[in-house]
Every structure is written in C-alpha cells, then in structure tokens.
Amino acid sequence: MGYGCVMAVDPDHVLRSAATLLTRKSTATMDEVARAAGISRATLHRHFAGRxxxxxxxxxxxxxxxxxxxxxxxxxxxxxxxxxxxxxxxxxxxxxxxxxxxxxxxxxxxxxxxxxxxxxxxxxxxxxxxxxxxxxxxxxxxxxxxxxxxxxxxxxxxxxxxxxxxxxxxxxxxxxxxxxxxxxxxxxxxxx
Amino acid sequence: MGYGCVMAVDPDHVLRSAATLLTRKSTATMDEVARAAGISRATLHRHFAGRxxxxxxxxxxxxxxxxxxxxxxxxxxxxxxxxxxxxxxxxxxxxxxxxxxxxxxxxxxxxxxxxxxxxxxxxxxxxxxxxxxxxxxxxxxxxxxxxxxxxxxxxxxxxxxxxxxxxxxxxxxxxxxxxxxxxxxxxxxxxx
DNA sequence: CTTGAGTGAGACAGGGATGTCTCACATGGG
DNA sequence: CCCATGTGAGACATCCCTGTCTCACTCAAG
Missing domain, CATH: 1.10.357 (Tetracycline Repressor; domain 2)
Known part of the structure; x- marks a missing residue:
C-alpha cells in the first residue's frame, strides 16, 4: 500500500529538511531524516552515500x-x-x-x-x-x-x-x- | 599480568577525568572514559550504572x-x-x-x-x-x-x-x- | 500499450557500543 | 595465615544504526 508520488526527489529540499531536523535533534537517525524529508531511507541513501x-x-x-x-x-x-x-x-x-x-x-x-x-x-x-x-x-x-x-x-x-x-x-x-x-x-x- | 592497584576508586576523580575527556570529545566511549580515569570499563560500570x-x-x-x-x-x-x-x-x-x-x-x-x-x-x-x-x-x-x-x-x-x-x-x-x-x-x- | 526510471517497503548482514557476567588476582583486616 | 572486598581482563549477548540489496509498484515518456 501507499506507493506514493514517484517524482524525482529534490536534493535541496532534502537538505533543508535535514537541516531543520538536525537543528532540533542533532543525533537524529538517517531514518528520521528521511521521514522528515518525506522520503524513504532507501531513497535518502540513493542521494547521499551515507551519514x-x-x-x-x-x-x-x-x-x-x-x-x-x-x-x-x-x-x-x-x-x-x-x-x-x-x-x-x-x-x-x-x-x-x-x-x-x-x-x-x-x-x-x-x-x-x-x-x-x-x-x-x-x-x-x-x-x-x-x-x-x-x-x-x-x-x-x-x-x-x-x-x-x-x-x-x-x-x-x-x-x-x-x-x-x-x-x-x-x-x-x-x-x-x-x-x-x-x-x-x-x-x-x-x-x- | 598487570593486576594493578586495587585501592577503592575515587568516584570524584573518575568524574573529573570524564569531564576533561568529554569536554574534548563529547562522543567518547565508556571504554575511553574508563581508560582516561585509569580504571577498567567493568569498574566504571560498577560506579555508574550506565552512560x-x-x-x-x-x-x-x-x-x-x-x-x-x-x-x-x-x-x-x-x-x-x-x-x-x-x-x-x-x-x-x-x-x-x-x-x-x-x-x-x-x-x-x-x-x-x-x-x-x-x-x-x-x-x-x-x-x-x-x-x-x-x-x-x-x-x-x-x-x-x-x-x-x-x-x-x-x-x-x-x-x-x-x-x-x-x-x-x-x-x-x-x-x-x-x-x-x-x-x-x-x-x-x-x-x- | 509498453517500457524504463525512480520510489517505498522490507530483509539482511555488519559494526560499534552497551550492559552483564565470570574468573583470576591483589590488598587490607581479622 | 586466611578471608572479604574490590579490581582488571575478557567473554558474551544485545541493541541500535548503518549500508546494501531485492522486489513490487507508480508514473511518465515513447
């Protein structure tokens, strides 16, 4: 279920979301960063090799x-x-x-x-x-x-x-x- | 080898060492904290239940x-x-x-x-x-x-x-x- | 309609730190 | 001398995060 929008992810939007989240909680997980950006952990990893x-x-x-x-x-x-x-x-x-x-x-x-x-x-x-x-x-x-x-x-x-x-x-x-x-x-x- | 001094550990000295180390490297391991205090990880755990x-x-x-x-x-x-x-x-x-x-x-x-x-x-x-x-x-x-x-x-x-x-x-x-x-x-x- | 690109979900193994345990050993007191 | 206390070393299981992979699925282009 829920195979949502498949449009290409905007890397800049991901970065902005990550900045906002990590500003509040600097120990946030890759999974949390992905959720905050509205994408899956797999996709996050496709755009950024690692933490x-x-x-x-x-x-x-x-x-x-x-x-x-x-x-x-x-x-x-x-x-x-x-x-x-x-x-x-x-x-x-x-x-x-x-x-x-x-x-x-x-x-x-x-x-x-x-x-x-x-x-x-x-x-x-x-x-x-x-x-x-x-x-x-x-x-x-x-x-x-x-x-x-x-x-x-x-x-x-x-x-x-x-x-x-x-x-x-x-x-x-x-x-x-x-x-x-x-x-x-x-x-x-x-x-x- | 090296079953060193067995005198009771001074908790305050441990805390001071930990403070000095964590000031430099705030992600230091429990093992590193123990080494810095000159004690073993086991002893550190005996005095402080956990991190x-x-x-x-x-x-x-x-x-x-x-x-x-x-x-x-x-x-x-x-x-x-x-x-x-x-x-x-x-x-x-x-x-x-x-x-x-x-x-x-x-x-x-x-x-x-x-x-x-x-x-x-x-x-x-x-x-x-x-x-x-x-x-x-x-x-x-x-x-x-x-x-x-x-x-x-x-x-x-x-x-x-x-x-x-x-x-x-x-x-x-x-x-x-x-x-x-x-x-x-x-x-x-x-x-x- | 067909196809390819891009995504989400989940499984999987690996590493690192943690917390617990056992055992050998040294010291101080009785 | 003997024993209780406290320590160091190491083994061990566990948890959490990471990084990689596969597969099903959706959308857009041709």
Missing part, C-alpha cells in the same frame, strides 16, 4: 549560505557597526543550521575542517579588523575572539529562540546590541 | 560547581559589573564542562531538564536584573537573553582556547569586556 556525506553536504550548504550572507551584507561599505547589523540580519535564517555545524565541528578533535570555514572566519575577522583600524572598535578584543563570540551568540540566540526564552523578532537586535554595545548603559563609564 | 547515569552525575557535578561559583562571586555585593567579572573568573575552570553540558542539553528536545539549571539561570538573571534596577545596565536587553549570552560566550571561549585561537590567560577578560562593554570603543557614540 557522513549528508553532513558534509549540509556543511557545504551552510558555507554557501554564509558566504551569500557575507556578500549580501556588503561588509566593505559604510560604518562597521552597520555592516555587522546587516551581517547578522542576513545570517539569521541560517543560525540554526550554523549552530548545528558549529557544535558538530567540536565533536572531532584534530580533524581537518572544511576550508570554507577558514575563508568565512577570515572575512568576518577582516570586518572586525577594519572596525579597529577606523577607530570604531576597541583594539583590546582581538578580531579572532570577536568572530568566535559572534558564532557563540548566534548559536545561543538560536537555541534561546527555539526554547521560547527569547522572542524570534528580537533575534538580530539582541545579538547586535550585545556584540556592539555590551550590557552597560551607553552613558555609563566603566567603573574599572 | 546515562554518568552524564547525569556529570550534570550534578557541573551544577554543584556552578552554584559554588555563584556563591563565591558574592553577586549581591558591589557594582553589578564587578560581580559579573567575579562570576566569570570563578566559573572559568568549569567552562569546558559547562560547554559540554550546554550542548548536551540541546540534544534532547522537550525532555525535562534538571531543576538545578533553572535555579542557576534564575540567580544569574537576577544579577542582570539588579544591574538594570540600579541603572548600571540597559533595559532593552532582557536578563534571560543576557544569561543565555553568557553561556554562549563561555562555551565559545572554552572552545577557542582549546583550539588555540585565544590565549588562556585572556579568557575572563575577553568574555567580561565583550559582555559588559561591547565591541565599540567606550568613547564612540553609536552612528545609528
């Missing part, structure tokens, strides 16, 4: 989306603060996928990671470096740390939104304001 | 350490900014374990989480709330978000240090400065 291949495809998707966001944000134009805001806004839809890939990368020690991440890291770090050179950003927080912190805040925000602790519409605002302005009131002068 | 029990014990340890850090930081005393600095400094040694437990909790959707985390969340959120009431902190970033952001920054920093992207001695400084002051120069006025 590794699926994750690597997901990683490639995440990298591509990130680079698209970087392009769309026009990081070279205008004040760095505004560029950061544009970047976070562009990258917001991918935050869940990024959080998954970010933690997934922590799982393997020493393993060589995809070169795409290095490129993305570099572009974001360059943005913060530009902010320091223009005098807009402080120089005691390294670009590498600011980049890392951005990833951490994106992941935290994605989880907080998923669990209902933060309103979805405040996602970008919360991240950007904290990253740029910090928790202190702008009129306050540091006590230390 | 679940081990993780739950690790969670209890993390909660206890966190609450100890919260107590030691004397969050009610003095300026909130200083209290945050003390808190991060106290919690720094546990950042790796916290990062492991933090991501581990994201693995299970909907599952009831340990009540200890809710208590800790509450105490930290109260700290930020106090900062808002004293006028030291801005009110547009919710205490819940600041709490979540602190977790994210702790995890990011722990990983960045583990991978050599950030110097260990700058751990507390980087987190506190970003969380409190943001990336902008204190003298700058926002462009927007």
């Amino acid at each position: 590794d291949a699926l994750v690597r495809a997901l990683e490639a998707l995440g990298i591509a989306e990130c680079e698209a966001a970087l392009d769309a944000a026009r990081l070279d134009e205008g004040p760095v603060g505004d560029a950061v805001r544009r970047l976070v806004a562009e990258i917001e839809p991918q935050a869940g996928l990024l959080a998954f890939l970010y933690t997934e990368n922590q799982l393997f020690e020493g393993e060589e990671q995809n070169a795409g991440w290095a490129r993305i890291d570099e572009r974001i770090a360059d943005l913060f470096r530009r902010g320091q050179e223009t005098g807009e950003f402080r120089i005691d927080l390294t670009p590498a740390w600011l980049t890392e912190a951005l990833y951490g805040l994106l992941a935290s925000a994605a989880w907080a939104v998923a669990e209902g602790r933060v309103a979805p519409r405040e996602f970008t605002y919360m991240i950007v304001e904290l990253l740029l302005g910090g928790a202190r009131r702008p009129t306050d002068t540091p006590t230390a | 679940d029990a081990l993780v739950r014990a690790l969670e209890a340890l993390g909660i206890a350490e966190c609450e100890a850090a919260l107590d030691a930081a004397r969050l009610d005393e003095g300026p909130v900014g200083d209290a945050v600095r003390r808190l991060v400094a106290e919690i720094e040694p546990q950042a790796g374990l916290l990062a492991f437990l933090y991501t581990e909790n994201q693995l299970f959707e909907g599952e009831e989480q340990n009540a200890g985390w809710a208590r800790i969340d509450e105490r930290i959120a109260d700290l930020f709330r106090r900062g808002q009431e004293t006028g030291e902190f801005r009110i547009d970033l919710t205490p819940a978000w600041l709490t979540e952001a602190l977790y994210g920054l702790l995890a990011s920093a722990a990983w960045a240090v583990a991978e050599g992207r950030v110097a260990p001695r700058e751990f507390t400084y980087m987190i506190v400065e970003l969380l409190l002051g943001g990336a902008r120069r204190p003298t700058d006025t926002p462009t927007a």
Whole structure:
C-alpha cells in the first residue's frame, strides 16, 4: 500500500529538511531524516552515500549560505557597526543550521575542517579588523575572539529562540546590541 | 599480568577525568572514559550504572560547581559589573564542562531538564536584573537573553582556547569586556 | 500499450557500543 | 595465615544504526 508520488526527489529540499531536523535533534537517525524529508531511507541513501556525506553536504550548504550572507551584507561599505547589523540580519535564517555545524565541528578533535570555514572566519575577522583600524572598535578584543563570540551568540540566540526564552523578532537586535554595545548603559563609564 | 592497584576508586576523580575527556570529545566511549580515569570499563560500570547515569552525575557535578561559583562571586555585593567579572573568573575552570553540558542539553528536545539549571539561570538573571534596577545596565536587553549570552560566550571561549585561537590567560577578560562593554570603543557614540 | 526510471517497503548482514557476567588476582583486616 | 572486598581482563549477548540489496509498484515518456 501507499506507493506514493514517484517524482524525482529534490536534493535541496532534502537538505533543508535535514537541516531543520538536525537543528532540533542533532543525533537524529538517517531514518528520521528521511521521514522528515518525506522520503524513504532507501531513497535518502540513493542521494547521499551515507551519514557522513549528508553532513558534509549540509556543511557545504551552510558555507554557501554564509558566504551569500557575507556578500549580501556588503561588509566593505559604510560604518562597521552597520555592516555587522546587516551581517547578522542576513545570517539569521541560517543560525540554526550554523549552530548545528558549529557544535558538530567540536565533536572531532584534530580533524581537518572544511576550508570554507577558514575563508568565512577570515572575512568576518577582516570586518572586525577594519572596525579597529577606523577607530570604531576597541583594539583590546582581538578580531579572532570577536568572530568566535559572534558564532557563540548566534548559536545561543538560536537555541534561546527555539526554547521560547527569547522572542524570534528580537533575534538580530539582541545579538547586535550585545556584540556592539555590551550590557552597560551607553552613558555609563566603566567603573574599572 | 598487570593486576594493578586495587585501592577503592575515587568516584570524584573518575568524574573529573570524564569531564576533561568529554569536554574534548563529547562522543567518547565508556571504554575511553574508563581508560582516561585509569580504571577498567567493568569498574566504571560498577560506579555508574550506565552512560546515562554518568552524564547525569556529570550534570550534578557541573551544577554543584556552578552554584559554588555563584556563591563565591558574592553577586549581591558591589557594582553589578564587578560581580559579573567575579562570576566569570570563578566559573572559568568549569567552562569546558559547562560547554559540554550546554550542548548536551540541546540534544534532547522537550525532555525535562534538571531543576538545578533553572535555579542557576534564575540567580544569574537576577544579577542582570539588579544591574538594570540600579541603572548600571540597559533595559532593552532582557536578563534571560543576557544569561543565555553568557553561556554562549563561555562555551565559545572554552572552545577557542582549546583550539588555540585565544590565549588562556585572556579568557575572563575577553568574555567580561565583550559582555559588559561591547565591541565599540567606550568613547564612540553609536552612528545609528 | 509498453517500457524504463525512480520510489517505498522490507530483509539482511555488519559494526560499534552497551550492559552483564565470570574468573583470576591483589590488598587490607581479622 | 586466611578471608572479604574490590579490581582488571575478557567473554558474551544485545541493541541500535548503518549500508546494501531485492522486489513490487507508480508514473511518465515513447
């Protein structure tokens, strides 16, 4: 029974479904991934040789989306603060996928990671470096740390939104304001 | 051969070893955990009924350490900014374990989480709330978000240090400065 | 109508981790 | 000296996921 639609499966749709599911449950089975995409495990295996291949495809998707966001944000134009805001806004839809890939990368020690991440890291770090050179950003927080912190805040925000602790519409605002302005009131002068 | 020392195993030492290992490789096997603690898998099983029990014990340890850090930081005393600095400094040694437990909790959707985390969340959120009431902190970033952001920054920093992207001695400084002051120069006025 | 491509369902073997068990052995106390 | 406790090593069954396969079936094209 139920030999349903036989139309060719859209690999991109499968990837999107997998990203959505793995964002929620990063240990999901191949069978669960297939069900979530509305296809059978056999068909999933026909399109992705194995779980590794699926994750690597997901990683490639995440990298591509990130680079698209970087392009769309026009990081070279205008004040760095505004560029950061544009970047976070562009990258917001991918935050869940990024959080998954970010933690997934922590799982393997020493393993060589995809070169795409290095490129993305570099572009974001360059943005913060530009902010320091223009005098807009402080120089005691390294670009590498600011980049890392951005990833951490994106992941935290994605989880907080998923669990209902933060309103979805405040996602970008919360991240950007904290990253740029910090928790202190702008009129306050540091006590230390 | 090698029927080594038969002295009773110290469960706390086992937990510490497990925390150190799982911080690096969160998918470590029970056998690897046992080896890391210098005991056999059989003995590990005698002290912790299973992997679940081990993780739950690790969670209890993390909660206890966190609450100890919260107590030691004397969050009610003095300026909130200083209290945050003390808190991060106290919690720094546990950042790796916290990062492991933090991501581990994201693995299970909907599952009831340990009540200890809710208590800790509450105490930290109260700290930020106090900062808002004293006028030291801005009110547009919710205490819940600041709490979540602190977790994210702790995890990011722990990983960045583990991978050599950030110097260990700058751990507390980087987190506190970003969380409190943001990336902008204190003298700058926002462009927007 | 016929045929081929693509799919779903299920069976099957293999690997890896888990949990349990037994047994040999070392240590400390009586 | 002897025994109880606790450990290490290994065997063992079990479970779950994976990867591959076969077969029946549907749809679209010719």
